[in-house]
Amino acid sequence: MTSFDPYKARADFPILATKAHGKPLVYLDSAASAQKPRAVMDAMVDVMESSYANVHRGIHYLSNKATDLMEASRARVADFVGAGDVNEVIFTRGATEAVNLVAYGWAMDRFDEGDEIILSVAEHHANIVPWHFLRERKGVVLKWVPLRADHSLDMEAYQAAFTDKTKLVAMGHMSNALGTINPVKQIVKLAKARNVPVLLDGCQAVPHFPVDVQELGCDFYVFSAHKLYGPTGVGALWARAEILDSMSPFQGGGEMIDQVAEDAVTYGKVPHRFEAGTPAIVEIVSLTAAIDYLEQFDRGAIMTHERALLDRTMAGLANLQSVETYGNVQDKGAIVSFNVRGAHASDVATLLDRQGVAVRSGHHCAQPLMARLGVTATARASFGLYNTAEDVDAFLAALEKAEGMLV
Amino acid sequence: MQIDELIENFTLFDDWEDRYRYIIELGKALPTMDEALKTPDSKVEGCTSQVWFVASPATDDNGKTVLHFIGDSDAHIVRGLIAILFAIHEGKSPDDIKTIDAEAHLKDLGLDQHLSPSRTNGLYAMLGRIRDMADRLSA
Numbered sequence: 001m002t003s004f005d006p007y008k009a010r011a012d013f014p015i016l017a018t019k020a021h022g023k024p025l026v027y028l029d030s031a032a033s034a035q036k037p038r039a040v041m042d043a044m045v046d047v048m049e050s051s052y053a054n055v056h057r058g059i060h061y062l063s064n065k066a067t068d069l070m071e072a073s074r075a076r077v078a079d080f081v082g083a084g085d086v087n088e089v090i091f092t093r094g095a096t097e098a099v100n101l102v103a104y105g106w107a108m109d110r111f112d113e114g115d116e117i118i119l120s121v122a123e124h125h126a127n128i129v130p131w132h133f134l135r136e137r138k139g140v141v142l143k144w145v146p147l148r149a150d151h152s153l154d155m156e157a158y159q160a161a162f163t164d165k166t167k168l169v170a171m172g173h174m175s176n177a178l179g180t181i182n183p184v185k186q187i188v189k190l191a192k193a194r195n196v197p198v199l200l201d202g203c204q205a206v207p208h209f210p211v212d213v214q215e216l217g218c219d220f221y222v223f224s225a226h227k228l229y230g231p232t233g234v235g236a237l238w239a240r241a242e243i244l245d246s247m248s249p250f251q252g253g254g255e256m257i258d259q260v261a262e263d264a265v266t267y268g269k270v271p272h273r274f275e276a277g278t279p280a281i282v283e284i285v286s287l288t289a290a291i292d293y294l295e296q297f298d299r300g301a302i303m304t305h306e307r308a309l310l311d312r313t314m315a316g317l318a319n320l321q322s323v324e325t326y327g328n329v330q331d332k333g334a335i336v337s338f339n340v341r342g343a344h345a346s347d348v349a350t351l352l353d354r355q356g357v358a359v360r361s362g363h364h365c366a367q368p369l370m371a372r373l374g375v376t377a378t379a380r381a382s383f384g385l386y387n388t389a390e391d392v393d394a395f396l397a398a399l400e401k402a403e404g405m406l407v
Numbered sequence: 408m409q410i411d412e413l414i415e416n417f418t419l420f421d422d423w424e425d426r427y428r429y430i431i432e433l434g435k436a437l438p439t440m441d442e443a444l445k446t447p448d449s450k451v452e453g454c455t456s457q458v459w460f461v462a463s464p465a466t467d468d469n470g471k472t473v474l475h476f477i478g479d480s481d482a483h484i485v486r487g488l489i490a491i492l493f494a495i496h497e498g499k500s501p502d503d504i505k506t507i508d509a510e511a512h513l514k515d516l517g518l519d520q521h522l523s524p525s526r527t528n529g530l531y532a533m534l535g536r537i538r539d540m541a542d543r544l545s546a
Contacts, residue, residue: 021423344482346455346528347431351484354423362455376457376481405428406483 004301010386012037012293023356026394031176031204031335031382032360034229036290043289044231047282055281056255056272069285074271076288077236080295081202081221082212088244090237090274091284095203096126098222098237099170101274102199103130105250106243107168113139115167118196120145120153120182121372122175125365127201131170141165147372151327153182162194169198173205177364177380178327179310179335181205188217197243203227207384208306208333210299213238229384230290231283237274244270251276294385302385306334309383309392316396322407323399326373334383337364340399343406345377351402352379357395410495410512417516426517427484434486437493440479451529451536456482458489458529462540464501472544473498478533485528488521492530496537504541509534 010016013035018025027035047069053062055070071086078086092098111117117131121144134140143166145158153171169191174181184200191198199220205211206223213221220243224235239247249256249267253276258266267273294302313336317323326337340348349361361379363370370376381395420426444461451458460478467473476497478489495509513519522530 344456344480344485346482347484349455351427354427377455401424405424405431 001298002296004297004305004385006305006386006388009037009297010388012039013386014038014041016386020356020358021354024394026357026391026398028381028383028387028391028395029358029360030207030384030387031179031227031380033226033232034207034384035386036231037229037293039293040230040286040289043286044282047285051285052281054278066281066285069288070279070281073284073288076291078238080211080291081206081223081236081238082214083238084214085241087269087271088238088241090239090244090271091279092222092235092237092274093233093280094226094235095201095222095224096235098235099126099199099201100130101237101250102220102222102239103133105247105274106239107131107134107140108138109248111138111140111167114141114165116141116143116161116163116165117168117170118143118145118158118161118166119170120147120158120172122147122151122153122178122180122366122369123170123172124176124201124203125367126203127170127172127199128368140167144368147369150329151178151373152180152329152331153187155183155186158187159190162190162196166194166196169196170201171198172201172203173211174202174208174333174335175327175366175369176204176335177366177369177378178337179204179333179382180327180329181331181333183331184216184218192217204333204335207294209303219243225283225287225290228287228290229293230287231280233280234283234287241270244274247274249273249276253277255279297385305385306383306387309387309389310334310336312389312392313381313383313395316392317399320396320400320403322403326378334387336381337378338381339375339378340403340406345379347406348379348399348402351405352395352398355394355398355401357398359395408490408494410491413491413494414512414515430487430491430518431483432487433490434480434483434488437478437486437490440477444477445479451532453527453532454480454485454529455527456480456485456529458485458533460489460529460533460536462537464540464544467498471500473500474504474537474540474544476537480529482528485530488518488528488530489533491516491518492533492537501541501543501545504537505545 051065055067075086077089143161148154197219200218202223207228221238226232256276322341345361359381445459449459458480513522
């Protein structure tokens with residue numbers, strides 16, 4: 001294991017040397033997409049230089065090599081999330097496609113009019129809109145769990161949301177908009193006591209702390225690679241083997257079939273049944289490099305580092321008179337959502353950008369949450385393992401200047 | 408305010424900070440839009456901030472058709488950019504508007520990066536609406 005030093009790690013990410021508007025880049029948008037270490041780029045090039053051909057069913061040397069690498073990546077992901085079996089990992093285009101796969105392949109056949117899905121108001125649209133499809137097409141009822149005054153999940157309301165019609169709980173592990181970490185073990189335990197399956201959106205969780213799906217006890221877990229310092233265009237669905245075995249295919253095409261005739265079709269085995277078409281081979285294989293990169297470090301040390309960045313940020317923001325922050329709970333990852341009173345988040349983000357500081361502004365694909373917060377947008381600073389105390393200080397200084405210009 | 412005056416003012420600034428302070432000031436000086444005019448029709452879709460825009464033709468003292476604009480946003484900088492866009496186009500005839508190179512003016516101001524299709528500030532869409540109306544109303 002490599003000891004974790006953020007300054008050394010930072011040097012592994014060539015893009016962080018960028019100058020934005022002539023200023024050193026301070027990249028605080030990792031929750032939208034994390035930057036990639038050299039190791040991931042090298043892996044992508046290496047696949048294409050030495051091991052690339054279409055996967056599965058190929059009889060030739062390179063096809064077998066690419067297939068082996070892709071299946072090794074599946075095993076790496078299975079190990080990464082603590083899956084019981086390698087075939088419980090389905091590669092998708094991203095977390096969005098993974099949730100859609102569950103909605104179409106599992107829920108659509110099983111849910112009827114009046115059945116209920118419990119979700120939180122803080123969900124990302126990727127964990128909302130697929131369930132709206134079920135509401136629109138099947139008459140499924142969406143039951144929303146509100147937040148408490150401190151923006152943590154209202155667990156009393158969650159418990160009260162269950163009825164004998166509850167068919168699924170769909171929750172984020174860590175909020176992309178607020179950084180709040182949901183008490184997922186408790187969420188799963190309460191659902192399991194009522195025999196209700198649980199889907200967890202782990203997009204923001206997996207880059208920040210270790211996840212073990214068996215320990216969590218959930219039924220579905222989704223995440224994307226690009227937030228995990230890995231390539232774009234690939235994500236994963238983990239689900240229990242018996243659930244996957246019972247699921248219908250979502251997309252049809254090559255690679256997912258057993259036999260196709262003019263009047264009949266039979267499907268391949270799990271996991272390939274759910275991976276129609278040529279997958280993102282280069283990206284899937286290189287996801288291994290991203291996980292290897294992350295896990296070469298003591299993840300506890302990364303967590304401590306990111307917590308220190310968060311604490312430093314919160315302490316600095318407390319000194320800025322016009323800044324309001326959201327989601328100020330103890331159980332929180334390194335994401336800070338805020339507004340400057342009297343200004344729009346886009347004003348703040350524009351003035352930070354001019355100073356080289358990259359933050360996101362907008363609804364963060366969480367419009368129900370914004371409505372509950374009573375705002376149309378927030379600015380969001382989100383941190384990765386490569387951020388440093390100097391980044392925090394540069395952000396705070398830039399924000400103080402922006403505040404002075406706007407208020 | 409006319410665009411020439413704006414460009415002259417901008418030449419006085421030698422750093423981004425003064426330019427943006429001025430844009431924010433222009434935004435604060437832009438007349439606010441009557442809430443009743445903020446309808447789904449006047450809303451410019453796809454913006455990070457909320458943006459509204461109304462264009463209406465009128466006849467000037469010489470009997471010539473000219474266009475008047477009202478716009479608003481909940482973001483100061485976007486309001487400032489709207490004010491600049493209006494300074495370029497306000498009170499002009501549809502035929503005149505068709506000859507205006509707004510992109511070049513924005514470039515003179517060093518603000519052309521705000522006027523690209525990929526920006527979600529609504530300026531590009533607003534300029535499109537101004538030009539559509541000019542097209543419809545010109546002979």
